[in-house]
Amino acid sequence: MAEPHISIDIVISGCTIITMDAERRIIEDGAVAIRGERILWVGNTSELPTNWKVKQRIELSGKVLIPGLVNSHGHWAMTLFRGYMDDAPLETWLQKAWKVEAAFVSPENVKVGSQLAMIEMIRGGTTCAADMYWQYRTTTEAAIQAGFRMVNGPSFTEIAGYKGKKSTEYPEALEYLDTYQSEPMVHCCIQMHSTYTTNESMMEDAGRILEDRGLLFITHASESRSEMELVHQKYGLTPIQVLERAGLLGPRSLLAHCVYLSNEEIDKLAETGTSVAHCPSSNLKLASGIARVADMVKAGVIVSIGTDGPASNNDLDMFHEAQLAAMVQKGITGDPTVLPAEIVFAMMTLGGARAIGMGDQLGAVEAGRLADLAIMDFDAAHLTPCYDIYSHLVYAAGSADVCDVVINGRVVMRNREMLTLDEKEIKQRVRKIADEVRKL
Amino acid sequence: MAEPHISIDIVISGCTIITMDAERRIIEDGAVAIRGERILWVGNTSELPTNWKVKQRIELSGKVLIPGLVNSHGHWAMTLFRGYMDDAPLETWLQKAWKVEAAFVSPENVKVGSQLAMIEMIRGGTTCAADMYWQYRTTTEAAIQAGFRMVNGPSFTEIAGYKGKKSTEYPEALEYLDTYQSEPMVHCCIQMHSTYTTNESMMEDAGRILEDRGLLFITHASESRSEMELVHQKYGLTPIQVLERAGLLGPRSLLAHCVYLSNEEIDKLAETGTSVAHCPSSNLKLASGIARVADMVKAGVIVSIGTDGPASNNDLDMFHEAQLAAMVQKGITGDPTVLPAEIVFAMMTLGGARAIGMGDQLGAVEAGRLADLAIMDFDAAHLTPCYDIYSHLVYAAGSADVCDVVINGRVVMRNREMLTLDEKEIKQRVRKIADEVRKL
Numbered sequence: 064m065a066e067p068h069i070s071i072d073i074v075i076s077g078c079t080i081i082t083m084d085a086e087r088r089i090i091e092d093g094a095v096a097i098r099g100e101r102i103l104w105v106g107n108t109s110e111l112p113t114n115w116k117v118k119q120r121i122e123l124s125g126k127v128l129i130p131g132l133v134n135s136h137g138h139w140a141m142t143l144f145r146g147y148m149d150d151a152p153l154e155t156w157l158q159k160a161w162k163v164e165a166a167f168v169s170p171e172n173v174k175v176g177s178q179l180a181m182i183e184m185i186r187g188g189t190t191c192a193a194d195m196y197w198q199y200r201t202t203t204e205a206a207i208q209a210g211f212r213m214v215n216g217p218s219f220t221e222i223a224g225y226k227g228k229k230s231t232e233y234p235e236a237l238e239y240l241d242t243y244q245s246e247p248m249v250h251c252c253i254q255m256h257s258t259y260t261t262n263e264s265m266m267e268d269a270g271r272i273l274e275d276r277g278l279l280f281i282t283h284a285s286e287s288r289s290e291m292e293l294v295h296q297k298y299g300l301t302p303i304q305v306l307e308r309a310g311l312l313g314p315r316s317l318l319a320h321c322v323y324l325s326n327e328e329i330d331k332l333a334e335t336g337t338s339v340a341h342c343p344s345s346n347l348k349l350a351s352g353i354a355r356v357a358d359m360v361k362a363g364v365i366v367s368i369g370t371d372g373p374a375s376n377n378d379l380d381m382f383h384e385a386q387l388a389a390m391v392q393k394g395i396t397g398d399p400t401v402l403p404a405e406i407v408f409a410m411m412t413l414g415g416a417r418a419i420g421m422g423d424q425l426g427a428v429e430a431g432r433l434a435d436l437a438i439m440d441f442d443a444a445h446l447t448p449c450y451d452i453y454s455h456l457v458y459a460a461g462s463a464d465v466c467d468v469v470i471n472g473r474v475v476m477r478n479r480e481m482l483t484l485d486e487k488e489i490k491q492r493v494r495k496i497a498d499e500v501r502k503l
Numbered sequence: 504m505a506e507p508h509i510s511i512d513i514v515i516s517g518c519t520i521i522t523m524d525a526e527r528r529i530i531e532d533g534a535v536a537i538r539g540e541r542i543l544w545v546g547n548t549s550e551l552p553t554n555w556k557v558k559q560r561i562e563l564s565g566k567v568l569i570p571g572l573v574n575s576h577g578h579w580a581m582t583l584f585r586g587y588m589d590d591a592p593l594e595t596w597l598q599k600a601w602k603v604e605a606a607f608v609s610p611e612n613v614k615v616g617s618q619l620a621m622i623e624m625i626r627g628g629t630t631c632a633a634d635m636y637w638q639y640r641t642t643t644e645a646a647i648q649a650g651f652r653m654v655n656g657p658s659f660t661e662i663a664g665y666k667g668k669k670s671t672e673y674p675e676a677l678e679y680l681d682t683y684q685s686e687p688m689v690h691c692c693i694q695m696h697s698t699y700t701t702n703e704s705m706m707e708d709a710g711r712i713l714e715d716r717g718l719l720f721i722t723h724a725s726e727s728r729s730e731m732e733l734v735h736q737k738y739g740l741t742p743i744q745v746l747e748r749a750g751l752l753g754p755r756s757l758l759a760h761c762v763y764l765s766n767e768e769i770d771k772l773a774e775t776g777t778s779v780a781h782c783p784s785s786n787l788k789l790a791s792g793i794a795r796v797a798d799m800v801k802a803g804v805i806v807s808i809g810t811d812g813p814a815s816n817n818d819l820d821m822f823h824e825a826q827l828a829a830m831v832q833k834g835i836t837g838d839p840t841v842l843p844a845e846i847v848f849a850m851m852t853l854g855g856a857r858a859i860g861m862g863d864q865l866g867a868v869e870a871g872r873l874a875d876l877a878i879m880d881f882d883a884a885h886l887t888p889c890y891d892i893y894s895h896l897v898y899a900a901g902s903a904d905v906c907d908v909v910i911n912g913r914v915v916m917r918n919r920e921m922l923t924l925d926e927k928e929i930k931q932r933v934r935k936i937a938d939e940v941r942k943l
Contacts, residue, residue, distance in 0.1 A: 142887070142888075143888070145887075145888060145890070145899065146889065146890050146891050146894035146895055146898065146899065147890045147891075149843070149844060149891065149894045149898065150839065150840055150843035150844060150894075151839060151840065152839060152840060153839060156839070179884060179887060182884045183884040183885045186884060186885070187885075288837075344830060346834065347830035347831060347833055347834035348829075348830050348833055348834075348839065348898070349833075349839050350833040350834060350836065350837050350838055350839035351834075352834065352837070353834050353835070373899075376898070376899075377894065377895070377898040377899045378885045378898070378899045379885070380885065380901075383826070386823070387827070387830070389788075390784060390787035390788050390827070391787060391831065391834070393787055393788055393789075393790040394786065394787035394788075394790060394791075394792065394793050394831070395793070395835075396790065397728075397790050397792070398790055399590065399591060399592060399593060399596070399788065399789050399790035400590055400591065400592060403589070403590035404589060404590060442930070444619060444622045444623040444626060444926065444930065445623045445626070445627075445818045445819070445820065445902070447582070447585075447619060447930045447933055447934065448582075448583070448585060448933050448934050448936070448937030449586065449937075450585070450586050450587045450937065450940075450941065451586050451587075451589065454586035454589045454590075454817065455586055455817070458586065458589065458788070458816070458817040458818070459585065459586065459813075459816075459817045459818045461820075461901055461902075461903060462885070462901075462903075463901060463902075463903030486884065490882070490884065490887045493887055493888050494887065494888050496888070497888030497889075497890065500888075500890075501890065
């Protein structure tokens with residue numbers, strides 16, 4: 064009797080695979096087989112089993128296949144305000160941001176702004192990203208619709224949003240979780256804007272839900288000098304100390320920015336398994352400062368990369384962030400060997416996966432993991448010749464080199480064409496919103 | 504009698520023009536008319552004279568037309584060693600560089616490496632660039648052949664190059680100048696590698712030629728701590744002091760890097776009209792340090808942008824450099840208002856033109872100037888919406904957004920296709936050289 068044929072959804076072959084698995088294999092003329100939402104097999108094209116029934120074959124000779132990038136911090140719908148408040152002091156930036164947000168972050172606008180963000184992220188090889196913003200239900204729905212993997216959840220804050228609405232309320236948060244916790248494309252979390260824009264009651268609410276549900280917690284922490292002062296005035300402590308006291312550090316906590324950390328705090332993050340989302344563009348552009356990433360990595364802190372929002376960046380380009388991270392740390396430490404390319408590429412992939420608590424599911428091209436992949440064209444002049452792929456990925460490649468993207472086993476971009484989002488219409492709608500923003 | 508028709512070579516119309524002229528006009532639905540190698544007319548598309556006989560019309564609705572970018576410092580043929588010596592201490596970097604250079608910088612290899620560099624630069628909107636390398640005659644010929652505007656000239660140095668050959672000799676330098684000084688696409692200069700790799704007799708030779716011929720002078724200066732120490736040991740002075748004593752500062756001098764400058768030296772550069780090529784990627788990546796660009800601009804120093812060589816960058820992308828320049832200065836000064844986007848874009852264009860002594864010929868879209876232009880597609884997701892074009896040019900745009908390039912009135916890239924260089928063949932040839940480099 065003949066062996067039963069195995070049914071495979073997609074086989075991608077003929078490319079160089081950067082696995083980011085435990086052995087950090089680079090497979091020349093590699094192939095990946097995808098069944099459902101997962102990677103079933105990774106190996107050499109020549110070793111592909113011949114008895115497979117394959118629905119879709121993608122031959123990518125000369126291309127480079129990488130794990131999809133994980134953007135661990137952002138405010139997606141701020142695409143609507145991209146470049147609207149540049150080169151200004153932080154106070155001016157915040158005032159402008161809060162003014163346009165109060166007027167424009169309606170559910171409809173946040174939806175289209177977030178759709179634009181997903182287009183930009185997919186174009187840049189990002190397959191999973193965290194968002195922190197108002198109208199998080201709308202954004203979650205938009206991500207599910209687009210087939211984009213999202214980290215999202217209710218966010219506690221005292222800042223007034225659209226029409227003056229402030230924080231998530233406790234019952235509203237639970238309702239969101241009840242709806243989306245079993246949704247495969249949404250990794251639910253509880254968020255808190257920061258220790259200076261919340262109060263102790265909010266921290267308690269957040270903490271209670273986190274404990275009950277075993278969720279990821281995300282907050283901004285130690286981003287700027289003014290935050291450090293505000294938190295000191297309010298609590299007589301640093302943001303990290305406030306979070307520790309509230310029981311909000313640990314292996315399911317992800318802190319964005321962490322520009323101002325003492326040696327003891329770096330050790331504390333490492334000990335507790337707390338992760339960091341490093342956002343170099345935003346920290347530089349808003350003149351917040353430069354995070355001690357080299358020291359964090361040395362201490363064993365899990366560091367991931369975030370773009371932050373496109374109003375302080377001004378794009379959602381993980382390659383820009385990685386290059387900045389690698390270069391700036393060398394420049395300020397005076398040591399050209401810190402944060403070598405492979406370490407930084409790990410931060411863009413596995414580091415992000417670990418930071419969001421999915422270190423065994425995402426971030427590597429390996430059988431059993433979710434099929435989140437990006438395929439890059441390395442034929443470009445600026446990538447010629449290629450002695451070291453990691454080096455090119457961090458120091459020379461860019462979003463424009465990404466040509467195909469797979470998320471959860473589904474091809475969402477093919478030959479640079481978006482398959483799940485109507486790019487033309489979304490851009491037109493965002494431009495119309497921008498026309499209104501200009502009038503404010 | 505009918506008015507005689509004016510013959511025009513190219514009319515580009517329907518685009519937004521960033522003029523960078525004295526009034527810094529932004530012309531919506533603008534048009535540019537080119538006759539021969541110069542811009543004849545700039546204005547609104549609706550005001551285009553109707554009695555012109557136009558050879559080529561390019562309609563670019565929705566595109567953004569900018570002055571061609573000027574890359575004021577680089578070592579083009581080091582594309583051959585792109586990514587070959589990363590994340591290493593400077594000594595290791597230099598040893599690897601000098602070893603591969605001694606073996607591989609033959610005229611044939613330098614030619615093809617430089618051709619690859621020109622392809623990359625044209626793709627990124629660069630229309631004029633300075634080079635400092637061995638086999639400068641070959642590179643000059645390659646630039647003329649490609650229709651690329653080049654700043655080049657003999658370079659004095661004690662470093663051994665291909666087959667041990669060191670510096671340019673005095674007669675050889677004169678011969679080069681006699682051949683190319685009247686060549687329209689070549690802006691001739693005299694170069695000196697640095698004060699630590701030359702001697703006083705070379706400085707005298709360079710100074711004598713400069714005085715006789717009225718040429719631009721280019722050198723590396725005050726790039727790294729080790730250079731500062733070496734020069735102090737050799738002369739008891741800083742590199743800037745050595746150059747001043749040798750009469751090599753002034754309005755026709757362009758110094759690359761200038762990371763380590765005292766307040767007095769910044770004032771000295773401003774007073775003497777000496778220009779600087781700021782190379783942020785290279786300075787960060789090699790951990791040389793961070794130049795005081797904000798202070799230089801404040802003091803009135805002419806600052807331009809250079810990519811440096813692609814072995815320490817690892818690309819020739821002026822948009823990367825501009826973004827880094829703007830962001831890093833904010834981050835280290837703690838002031839988000841320093842180096843605003845418009846100032847940085849001026850550094851990429853007019854600043855570069857002034858630095859190479861062509862401030863009245865290049866760097867702006869204005870009647871009478873040379874027709875060096877780049878056209879960008881602003882329809883991309885990462886450039887949507889657009890509130891401020893300067894902001895997008897510096898913080899969000901990239902080389903991949905450039906679609907058409909005109910140099911000296913000649914279209915050298917159209918719809919991202921190279922018209923004067925055989926990209927496919929050049930890349931193949933570079934890859935073959937890289938195969939040999941790997942064996943070394």
